[in-house]
Amino acid sequence: MIPPPDKKLSCARPVDPCERLLAALAGADGSTARGKTVALVLPPSPQLPTPGREFLISGPFEGFTAVATLVKKLGYDLKVLDCRPAGCENIDRAVKELAAADIVGVASYCDSFVFLQALTKALKEARPERLVFLGGPLVSSLPQLLLESTAADCAVLGEAELTLIEFLEAVLVRGLTDLAGIKGLALKTAAGVKLTAPRPQIQDLDNLPFPDYTVWPNYEEIVKAGQIIISSSRGCPCACSFCYKTIPALRVKSLERFGREVAYLKETTKFDYTWLNDLTFNADAPYAMAVCDILHKHGVKYHCFARVTGVSAAFAEKLKRTGCQGVWFGIESYDQAVLNLSRKGTTIAQIDAALAAAARAGLQARGLFIVGLPGETESSLKGMLEFIRKGDFIPLVKYLVPFPGTALYADALRTGKIADTEGFLRELSARRVGDNDDKIVNLTGLGEDLIRDYFHKIWELTREKEAV
Numbered sequence: 001m002i003p004p005p006d007k008k009l010s011c012a013r014p015v016d017p018c019e020r021l022l023a024a025l026a027g028a029d030g031s032t033a034r035g036k037t038v039a040l041v042l043p044p045s046p047q048l049p050t051p052g053r054e055f056l057i058s059g060p061f062e063g064f065t066a067v068a069t070l071v072k073k074l075g076y077d078l079k080v081l082d083c084r085p086a087g088c089e090n091i092d093r094a095v096k097e098l099a100a101a102d103i104v105g106v107a108s109y110c111d112s113f114v115f116l117q118a119l120t121k122a123l124k125e126a127r128p129e130r131l132v133f134l135g136g137p138l139v140s141s142l143p144q145l146l147l148e149s150t151a152a153d154c155a156v157l158g159e160a161e162l163t164l165i166e167f168l169e170a171v172l173v174r175g176l177t178d179l180a181g182i183k184g185l186a187l188k189t190a191a192g193v194k195l196t197a198p199r200p201q202i203q204d205l206d207n208l209p210f211p212d213y214t215v216w217p218n219y220e221e222i223v224k225a226g227q228i229i230i231s232s233s234r235g236c237p238c239a240c241s242f243c244y245k246t247i248p249a250l251r252v253k254s255l256e257r258f259g260r261e262v263a264y265l266k267e268t269t270k271f272d273y274t275w276l277n278d279l280t281f282n283a284d285a286p287y288a289m290a291v292c293d294i295l296h297k298h299g300v301k302y303h304c305f306a307r308v309t310g311v312s313a314a315f316a317e318k319l320k321r322t323g324c325q326g327v328w329f330g331i332e333s334y335d336q337a338v339l340n341l342s343r344k345g346t347t348i349a350q351i352d353a354a355l356a357a358a359a360r361a362g363l364q365a366r367g368l369f370i371v372g373l374p375g376e377t378e379s380s381l382k383g384m385l386e387f388i389r390k391g392d393f394i395p396l397v398k399y400l401v402p403f404p405g406t407a408l409y410a411d412a413l414r415t416g417k418i419a420d421t422e423g424f425l426r427e428l429s430a431r432r433v434g435d436n437d438d439k440i441v442n443l444t445g446l447g448e449d450l451i452r453d454y455f456h457k458i459w460e461l462t463r464e465k466e467a468v
């Protein structure tokens with residue numbers, strides 16, 4: 001059971017001074033121009049999009065938009081370089097485009113490693129004195145390794161906003177070189193990589209500025225497409241052994257703020273469809289239903305993720321009535337022992353109940369599955385296949401990947417299943433999730449052929465069900 005989310009993180013911890021600055025910025029038109037240019041780079045990705053969901057890969061990422069918005073609000077000139085269209089090949093062109101920036105930040109995702117190595121090396125060769133920093137989930141999971149194996153100087157770890165306020169001010173305005181007193185950083189030093197004190201998460205998400213989509217070079221196209229990714233919360237307190245998430249505590253925006261944000265985004269982006277990015281949308285069902293009402297009021301259709309826990313008839317019907325075009329359930333496995341080993345915190349009965357509630361409400365449901373979780377047996381795979389065959393939902397299956405920072409990654413290192421960490425990151429950079437021939441890190445006692453065989457069978461079922 002997920003503990004209910006806090007409107008604010010309510011522990012008696014003093015508010016980070018940077019959060020006060022963040023709150024002041026959120027209500028302001030913008031800071032005085034600082035005459036410095038911050039470049040933010042979005043790496044390319046080899047991922048194959050789910051058909052009909054292409055914009056999740058090619059559209060404006062929510063977290064990147066939030067960081068770019070903040071940089072602009074702080075009064076820095078902003079240069080966003082989106083390398084997704086050009087791919088990895090164009091490092092020289094990227095270096096030229098970034099030539100005038102005073103500092104360069106590069107986002108890091110699980111499939112970015114090869115690009116990060118190439119780009120940071122080229123950037124430092126071109127201008128050795130200029131600071132290059134990393135941010136995002138990959139470096140937050142593996143700061144030591146990423147700084148040791150790329151030419152980046154430092155990294156902003158975890159939720160970036162509060163750290164960035166202080167970090168950019170120190171480097172660009174005050175000209176400091178000793179950054180050890182700034183929380184939330186990883187620094188490359190003569191004595192190796194050092195982590196500064198951890199930065200607390202933002203306590204009140206209402207302090208975030210509204211996302212500004214004009215930060216994207218293709219803003220006009222975004223408006224034309226009318227599709228953006230938004231969320232009413234950040235984080236997830238669960239600890240599923242396979243889950244690649246770097247923001248632990250769950251917090252929600254106030255409904256009043258969420259309503260104003262949707263109204264603002266309607267005005268600025270004209271969006272009429274959103275992918276709700278909340279990791280645990282239904283952690284607090286009454287709150288989630290109020291979010292649905294707000295979207296409906298603004299004429300926004302949506303998809304959402306949900307856990308199978310606590311999906312009542314009322315919740316499913318609310319989704320259906322308010323323009324939900326589909327709900328994606330994180331099912332993972334249809335075997336209780338496998339679920340337990342994964343610390344998923346769900347039961348077979350809850351899976352059945354959630355899917356039944358969705359079907360009764362007339363909602364389109366997708367079930368997300370992982371093949372190859374620890375504890376998987378031939379019988380569990382057979383059970384998954386049969387469940388999918390009979391079920392009134394469309395499956396989406398992936399091979400297990402022990403992503404950096406997860407409990408399964410730690411296990412894979414300990415047991416030698418991942419022996420070469422850099423090599424593994426290079427594989428992730430080339431890997432296409434959902435590709436039948438993806439490499440497998442086999443954490444089961446089963447043969448790889450058997451795992452692939454069931455994966456292929458489930459893919460066939462997916463195609464059949466999608467065609468109906």
Ligand code: SF4
Pocket residue numbers: 236237238239240243244245279280307330344
């Ligand atoms: S899989 Fe879902 S519930 Fe589990 S930790 Fe990740 S986001 Fe949370």
